[in-house]
Amino acid sequence: MRYAEVAVDAVVGHSRTFSYSILPRFTVEPGQLVWVPFGARVLQGLVVELVDVPNVPQTRDILQPVEPSPLIDPLHLQLGRWISAHYRCSMFTALAPLLPPGFEAHVRSRITAVPGADPAAANLRPESVEALEVLSAKKTGLDEADFTKLLGRNGGRELGRLVDRGLVRRRLTMPRPRVAPKYEGFLLPSPATGDQEETSLPPRQEGLLAAVREQRTPYPAALANREFGNGVGQALFGKGLVAMEWVRTDAASTANPEPATGREQHNLTTHQSEALSRIQAALDDPQLEPRSFLLHGVTGSGKTEVYLRAIDQVVRQGRQGIFLVPEISLTPQTLERVNAWFPGRVAVMHSRLTARQQFDQWWDIREGKYDVVVGPRSSLFAPLADLGLIVIDEEHEWTYKQIETHPLYHARAAALELGRISGSPVLMGSATPGVETYHAATRGRHRLLELPDRVSAGPDRVSRLAEVQVCDMRRELREGNRSIFSRALAQGLEVCITEGHQAILFLNRRGASSIVQCRDCGHVVTCRSCSVSLTYHLNQTRPTPSRSSHSRLLCHRCNRAARMPSTCPTCGGTHIRQLGVGTQRVVEEVKKLLPQTTVDRLDADATRSGQDMEDIMARLSSGDTQVLVGTQMVAKGLDIPNVTLVGVVLADIGLYLPDFRSGERAFGLLCQVAGRAGRGEATGQVIVQTYNPDHYAIQAAAAQDYHALYRHEIDARREMGSPPFNQLVHLVFQDRNENQAVRQATETAKSLSQRAQAQGLTDIDVVGPAPGVPSRIRGRHRWHLTLKGRGLLRFMEGLEFPPGCTVDVDPVHVL
Missing domain, CATH: 3.30.70.600 (Ribosomal protein S10)
Incomplete structure (x- = not known):
């Protein structure tokens, strides 16, 4: 008897597996998805390993495989084991992100009444009698969940009693995955047929058999059904006159960008060449340690050029690479640039693809149709057969951590583990590296590579960072300026637009106003489900007689929406005021200041679909958008040479959260958004508005001095015992x-x-x-x-x- 250790889709302890016996008629391998009995239920499970001796004296049988072949290779099984042990989640939960999208499924349970059973003799509750009457009227029965509701309180327990008494019957069905491979059937002549077998064929079968034999290539089964009728090909197959083969169809389009005219060739700077040579040495020598790199370069220093050349070497070696970006919104920009280097050989993976697109992309990656996979953190689990390099752009970003659903993994840590298992180098890059990552690099755990100079399109390929000016908004207020724009920012915007350049205004807060308050009693409108205030949003749709254009309040935690109150719910007062500022209000203020200016907005509200994001980026790149207002989405990845001014409307948001990383996070955002200015020939200007100009993070960001920020943070964390020291x-x-x-x-x-x-x-x-x-x-x-x-x-x-x-x-x- 053979046995398998199976990770079951149930709430169990981390790293735990269960022993099952394998029936002789099944071929089961590690990485295969199977159906197994688990208590009174039937659940999906993943075969982790095959063993000769089970962990328990008595085992139950694997019921059947979900898919005939393994879906996870041994290397990724090791990664799943590590995720389960490190992040304390069940083994199945850790392995689930490695499965093809849509393969997770649950057994469907159907309840039917047993014919001839007498409920009157069972002394049932009235609710149970009524439920059985309803069930008896349904010839095909009811779903277990629906029948349990009819049974009322403790319905699950009552259902068990009805099954035990023989009054109802439970039937389990094991569904196919929600998304499965698409196959196309073909008919071929059978080599073992003789003339005597064809003497009495019906006309349609005879016609199809002749067509199959005349065609030199396999005859499509769909064409056979259309020309000769359904079932004719199957009848010939049953008589042994034709053979059949099934071929998986090609993936549906995932809207990859058209291949660019060709890769842009740049002359590398000295620092870029030195960094690339270190990385290439690790790609050529599997024994070279360490195999992880931190590429620390100022914004605009050409880190992406180094990434692409390193991936190019991997591809030329016949291997594959993963290019991780921190957000889905950055995927189209990165994909376009990577696709220019590897036309038609770049796959994209993210949640905005349809289920079918995700599945087909996964399968094509597994079959080796792509050399490079681009996407956010989940792309790390792409089923590449010969991984050669993992690139993590903007490695400091908190979005690489999964925070809402299990497993709560960090893609950076998981990538380093995957690199260790596979022997693939890991290349992390950032202008503002995470303090823990930089500390590890200074201690030799990663090789530190520095790009201290900004690269431009000029002959010398070196340009200056943008000039930064800090505006004290307390002083502006004292001197009578009550606008959300300081005088310097207002003047800078006017000059920028007059000279034909573009500007970016950054504010990390959606909506129009963050607080709605009664001026009579001080009541603040809050969410009924969350302990946060509702944010005032301008209605972007055309107002109607029944709908005001200024009537929407939204909770940014649970998305609960409410109307803008006309009177205070506490005191009945009518003096309702909106306080605070968000991106929508910034847009309105820019339009008031510069009425003829084209203003666009880039935040989560404005980009509900991937197409919205692409349209906004296209307008900005073409110059149609003169001022772009946005949240942290504008701080990363934008490379627009004509943007010469960046304004930070309020740098203090998030600065004083009760979290030891708040200063580091604020610094990173400010430096990243400042790096959007001055990437062309003109010198860039950055204006930072704040009520706390002396804060260490703002001072360091104004000087764009990462090392000053790092020294302050590492000293404070050493004193408090925070990571990386604990x-x-x-x-x-x-x-x-x-x-x-x-x-x-x-x-x-x-x-x-x-x-x-x-x-x-x-x-x-x-x-x-x-x-x-x-x-x-x-x-x-x-x-x-x-x-x-x-x-x-x-x-x-x-x-x-x-x-x-x-x-x-x-x-x-x-x-």
Whole structure:
């Protein structure tokens, strides 16, 4: 008997697998998706390994494979094991991102009444009797979920009793994946036929057989059905007169950009050449260590050119590369540039593709049709057969961390592990590297490569960074300027547009106003489900008699929408005021200041689809858009030579959040957006507006001095014991009952402290519990605590946390 260790799609401990026996009629391999019994249920599972001896004395059989061949190769199975162990999630959850999109499925359960059964003799509840009457009237039965609802309270338990008493029957069906490969059938002449077998064929079968034999290439089954009728080809196949073969059809188009006229050739600077030579040496020598690189270059220093040349060497060696970008919005820009280097050989993977496009793209990547995969963090799991290089652009970005659904992995850490397993170099790049990454590079864990000079299109290929001016908005207010624009920014905009250049205005806040408040009593309109204020949004649609153009309030946490109140719900007052500023209001103010100017907006509200993003970028690149207003989406990836002015409307947003990374994050955003100015021949200008001009992050960003920021951050973190000097684990407790969330957090904190004391671990701190920020989201109260120390994964081994507790290893924030 053969056995398999299977990762089951159930709520189980991390790294845990279950032993199943393999029936002789099945061929099962590691990486294969199967159906298995699990308690009273039938679930999907992934075969992790084959073993001679199971972990339990009695095993149950694998019911059947979902797909006849393995979907995950051994290398990626190793990566899944690491993700499960490191991020404390079930093995199946860790491996699920590696599956083809749409393959996850659940067994469908159908309930039917047993003919001739007598409910009266079973002493049932009235609700059960009524439910059975409804069920008996349904010839095909009811879905288990629908029937359980009819049974009322404790319906699941009552259903079990009805099954045990023989009153109802449960039938399980194992569905095919939501998206599956498309195959096309072909008919071929059978080599083992004789004339005597064809003497009495019906006319249509005889005609089709002649057509198949006359055609030198395989005859399409669809054409046979159309010309000779459905079932004729199958009848010939049944008689052994023709053979059939099935070929998977080509993928549907994923709207890849048209191949560019050709790759742009640039002469490398000295620093670019030195960096590229170090990377190429690692590509040529598998034994060279370290195999991870940090390319630290100022904005506009030509990091992408180094990425592409490194990938080009990998492709010429017959291998493949992954190019990660931090956001979906950056994918089209990067894809266009990469596609110019490798026309027709670049795949894109992201969630805005249709399910069919995602699946077909996944399958084509697996079959080796592409050399390079471009996309956000999930692209790391592309099924490349011969990975040669992983590039992580803007490696400092928090969006590389999955924060809403499990597994809560960080793509940078997972990429480094995948590189270790496969032997592939990992190339990380940023103008503002994460403090932990830069610290690791200074300690030799990554090879540090520096690009200190900006590259331009001029003969010397070197240009200056933009000039930065910090405007103290407190002073502007004292001197009577109540506009959202300082006098310097207003004047700069006028000069920029007059001279025929373009400008970018950055404000990391959507909507028009962040607060709606009653001026009579001070009441602030808040979300009913979240402990945050509702944001005032201008209605972009044409107003009608029943709909005002200024009536929309939106929660940025749960997307709950409400009308703009005309009276205060607390005091009945009518003096309702909008406070704060968002990107929509900035657009309105620019139009007032420069009425003839074309203004566009780039934020999550304006780019609900990928096409919206491409249209906005096309207008900016062509020069039709003179001023672009946006959130952090404008801070990355934009390379428009005619943009000479960047204005930061308010640099203080997020600066004082209760998170040790808030200063680093603010600095990174400011430096990135400042880097959009002055990429052409004209010198760029950046105007930063702030109420805190002396803050260290703003001072460092104004000087575009990463090393000053790094020195301040590393000293503060050494003193506080924050990463990189300690590891963090963030525990979040959520419940609709706040007392329950507080109780769970308090008891867990006490248990963890006692465990650390019992083991004599004086370097492990339990910080909290405390309310989360915000303290309630989607009706669930949030309390959290933070574990800080070394060896936290080993310390937590064997611990079970209460239901509703999220365990986030290496969090990007602790709010």
